[in-house]
Amino acid sequence: MNILIVHAHPENQSFTTSLKNLADEVLNKKGYSVEISDLYEMNFNPVASKQDFQIVENPEYFNYALEQRNAVKKDSLSPDIKIEIDKVQRADLIIFTFPLYWTSVPAILKGWIDRVFVSGIFYGGKRFYNHGGMTGKKAMLCFTLGGREHMFGDQSVHGSIEQYISSIQRGSLAYTGFDVLPPFIAYHVPYISHEDRQKILTNFESYLENLENLKPLEFPKLENFDDKMNPLN
């Protein structure tokens, strides 16, 4: 199994970075091949723009998705995007490790999705959800946050954690065809003891050891919708 870890944290001694390092170590030990995109270390540019295309087909009116489709056909995506797409195409599983910023991914990681998930490869026309370009691959989120676990849930002060990460898990990963594994969430990280952090690392190690047995989350199947995406009964 080939694994890509996409990591986004500005401090390489952070606990989030320890989780990334642990995944690298455990998965290598299991005999998997692991690649890492450390976005801060790479100084990854997260801003979708005309510079993403070596040839801009319509410089008079810039449409990002149309330019992506054209650049895929003509192999004219900018090299930094091509490198990331190649990593995704080699991978059987992508693990995203990041601190939750404003109940979502840090901008540098959002921009990795904006720029790398190109139209024509990841999706296009009726190719989405279980017909998306990434079917057969798995993805999962591993993230840290300051809030406590009891603050999230339908009756809790912040509501469910799932709503906040739905634009990543459902709108980006499931939409493009990935099987999305249950997320690994480390709560209250800035405030907990060294011992509690060790427990989280132990739990993450068990999670990783059990990776191949994890059941993906449920998302829509296009067979349950008609041509106009109205639900069939």
Next chain:
Amino acid sequence: MNILIVHAHPENQSFTTSLKNLADEVLNKKGYSVEISDLYEMNFNPVASKQDFQIVENPEYFNYALEQRNAVKKDSLSPDIKIEIDKVQRADLIIFTFPLYWTSVPAILKGWIDRVFVSGIFYGGKRFYNHGGMTGKKAMLCFTLGGREHMFGDQSVHGSIEQYISSIQRGSLAYTGFDVLPPFIAYHVPYISHEDRQKILTNFESYLENLENLKPLEFPKLENFDDKMNPLN
């Protein structure tokens, strides 16, 4: 009333940019004062990093929120962040205009939130939701997307649009104390006729004319939770 429009689109002839321009025009005509942060035009840097602080208090272990709190106290935030905070502080209402990228904001706008919503001004300790730093101010989203309206909703193929924007509306805006007005959403934009686009512009003009009568969305009030954020009955 002072209004700040935060705009994020790479093409200044786009329909999203027309919505921004219309808001600017209509609100100026109503006698409001309008400021605009056009993030692409400003070449805004969306990546949270050490460079956000003129003095890094702990260069050995970089903690973004702690550095924010320190920099607020010592007035040592980087100038590009200070300028944006000043605009927010002058504003009674912030309008965000953007195309939905991967069911959320483009990375350049996510990074505006990551870097500008600093700990110590926007929130801190028990200052969040209706006690957040931005209470008394309003905010609203105005965005365009490719999907059709019937594709969103609890029984629909993509589920509710609210889940996808909850990390902005609830996790970022309501959390810091803004009253969040109902979003203005323009569906199916790349595929519709010139006439249908004109109708959307007319609807947005009515929406803007009626701004002061719009009822904010409902979010939690801290008075309904105990000290540990468990719900009181």
